Amino acid sequence: MTHDLPPTVHADSRELVESIYEAVDGVAAAYPRATFLKRAREKGDAAELWQALVDAGLLAIGVPESLGGAGGGLTGNTAVMEALARAGIPPLLYSLTSFSREAIIRYGSEQQINDHVLSTLSGERKICFGVTEPEAGTNSFALRTTAKKTDDGYRISGQKVFISGADQADHILLLARTAAPGEKLTRRTGFGLFIIDLSTPGITLNRLDIEWYAPENQYEIFFDDVAVGESALIGEDGLGFDYLLDSLNQERVTIAAWALGLGNVALEKAVVYAKERAPFGKPIGANQAVQHPLALAKAQMEAARHVMYAAAAGYDSGLDAGGQANMAKLLGSKAALAAVEAAIQTHGGSAFVYETDVVTLWPMIRILQIAPLNNESILNFIAERVLGLPRSS
C-alpha cells in the first residue's frame, strides 16, 4: 500500500517511510483519536500511547544504527510525527524527546548517549524540554535560570514555564546561564545545556490549565538550588545556546509534520461533511464558495509537505537545511491553519459540537503558529539569514 508520499521523500527513504506509516496504522488501532481526546479531557496522560510507540519500534527511528537505533534520520522522525498527526494522535512528548535526543547525540559524551538516548528506545527514559521562562519568552538570551559552577558540578536556580509533559518525563533538557553576573552573553558564551533528573531534590512542578486537546499537560518548573553533577552538562560549558540553535532545524521540520498531519485530518473531515450536508437539497460541497477554501488549503498543505520532506532529506544528507526547515515550519503551520479554518466554516455550527471533533483540532494547530517558535521569528530568520536583509531591532 502506498501512502501518497510526495516526490521530495528521498528514494532511499521511501520504503522506510511506507513502513513507518504502516506501523502507525497499528498504533492508531490500539490508541485511536477517541482515546487521545478522552485522555485530554481527563487531563490525563499519554502513557499508553507512548507504550504503543515503543512496542511498534517507532522510538528507535531517528537514532543512528551505529548507536543501536533503527536509523532513518530526520526523514524518519518526520514520517513518524506526520503519520501520528494524520491519525489524530500526535504525541507532543515525541517531538520533545526526539529533539532532545538530537542535541545529546550531536554534543553529548558516549556515556550521556548511552544513559539518555538509548534508554529512550525502550521507553525507559522520556525527556521534556525546558527553555521558555516567564519573563524572557521568545528572547532566550534574557533567560534568568542560572547554573553556578561548584567543585563537583552545578547548582541550578530559576523557573521555566509551559514545559510540556514534565510529569511524564523523567529528565529535562535544560538551558541555563552559566555566565558569571555581568559577563557578556552570546550564542557562543555564557550558557549551558543540561540533562537533569526531574526527581532531584529542589525541583517542583505546578500544572498549568491550558485550553487545548492533548493528553500532555504543561507545567511551571521551579529549581531551588538544585545540585547536579558534572555529568549533567552536555558538551562544553558556555556553548549551550549554540548547541540548541544547531539542533533546532530538526525540531522545525518535526513541527511542520505535526501541523500538516492535523491539517489533513481537518481537511478530510470537511470533504466528507461537504459531500453529505445538504440543507438546500444539494450537498454544500457543490458550492464553489465552500470548495475553494478547501482546495486552497489542500494546495498549500501539499506545497508545505514537499518543502518539509525536502528539508528533511537535505538535513539527512548533511546540508545546511536551516532555510528550508524554517520555511517548512512556517508554511506547514499556516497551511494547517487554513485547513482547520476551512473545515470549521464548512461544518457550520456542527464544528462546535465536541463529538464532531473539528473545533477540537483548532487550538493545537493555532498554538503551532506561536510555539515552539512564533512565525514572526521564523520570518525574521528567513529575512535575515536567507534573504540577507539587515537584522531587525
Ligand SMILES: Cc1cc2nc3c(=O)[nH]c(=O)nc-3n(C[C@H](O)[C@H](O)[C@H](O)COP(=O)(O)OP(=O)(O)OC[C@H]3O[C@@H](n4cnc5c(N)ncnc54)[C@H](O)[C@@H]3O)c2cc1C
Ligand atoms: C501548549 C504549549 C506547549 C509548550 N511547550 C513548551 C515546552 O515543552 N518547552 C518550552 O521551553 N516551551 C514551551 N512552550 C513555550 C513556547 O515555546 C512559547 O510560548 C513561545 O516560544 C513564545 O513565547 P511567549 O509565549 O513568551 O511569547 P512572547 O515572547 O511573549 O511573544 C508574544 C508574541 O509576540 C510576537 N513576537 C515575539 N517575539 C517576536 C519577534 N522577535 N519578532 C516579531 N514578533 C515577535 C509573537 O507574535 C509572539 O506570539 C509551550 C507553549 C505552549 C502554549
